[in-house]
Amino acid sequence: MPAAGQMIVGHRGASHSAPENTLAAFELAWAEGADGVEGDFRLTRDGQIVCIHDADTSRTAGKSMVVADSTMKELQQLDVGSWKHPRYAGERLPTLEAVLEAVPEGKLFFIELKTGSEVVPALKKVLADSPVPRDQLVIIAFDADLIRECKKELPEVRAHWLTGYKRFVGGWTPSTGEVLETLRLTGANGLGSKAEATAFDAEFIAAMRDGGIDEFHVWTVDDPDLARFYIDQGVWSLTTNRPGWLREQLGDALR
Secondary structure: OOOOOOEEEEEOOOOOOOOOOOHHHHHHHHHOOOOEEEEEEEEOOOOOEEEOOOOEOHHHHOOOOEHHHOOHHHHOOOOOOOOOOHHHOOOOOOEHHHHHHOOOOOOEEEEEEOOOHHHHHHHHHHHHHOOOOHHHEEEEEOOHHHHHHHHHHOOOOEEEEEEOOEEEOOEEEOOHHHHHHHHHHHOOOEEEEEOOOOOOOHHHHHHHHHOOOOOEEEEOOOOHHHHHHHHHOOOOEEEEOOHHHHHHHHHHHOO
C-alpha cells in the first residue's frame, strides 16, 4: 500500500461534480486520479446490494421509494442523475456487482455498508463472484456489530470501523480508549474518522498507532489546509468530494 497520507479517496465518487454513488461519479473519480473510491450500499427487498446513501430515494431521485421495501428492478427505473445536472439525466442506481466491474487494476474500493448484519450473506456471494482482488477492497461501516460479522465471515477482506465525535463538557465521545476497545472487539483493521481536528488530533492518532492501528482514514476533507494537517499526522488516506482538485492543491505535500 502507498505510504501514509498518500492516498486520495473519492467520497461517493467525484461527488462535487457528478451525481453521488453512480457509475458516472466513480468513473470521474478514477479519471481524476483518485487512489480509491468510496460508495454507500444498502440491501433491496429482493436481496440485492444497491449503491445509494439514503434509506429513501427522495433526495437524489425526486421520487420517494424506501430502498429496503423496493426491488432492484423498481429502483433502477429511477433517474438519479438529473438532480445534479441535465447531462447526467438517465443515470441509474448501480448494483455492487456493476460497481466492482469498473474498479481499475491496483485501485482501492471502499464498500460502506448502510445496513445491519443481514447484508453479509449477499455481500459474501457478490465478492465470491467478483474478480477484484481482496486487497483492493475495504469494508467500512459505523455499525460495530456489522464490522465484527464481516471480519468473521470475510476475514480476508480488510474492514474499518467508522466514527464521528460529539463534544461534551470536558472532552469528546467516543474517547481514545473507547475507540481502541471497539477496534479490538470488532477485529477491525483500521479506523475511518470524521475530520474533526480538535478531536481526531495528533495525540489521538499517536494513541491509535501505539495501540497497533496504523490504517487511519479521515472524511470528508475538501479543505487543503485541513488535508495538510492530517498528512502531517501520517493518516493513510483522505476522503474528499473533489479528488482531482484536492490532489492539485496539495501537490508535493502528498508523499
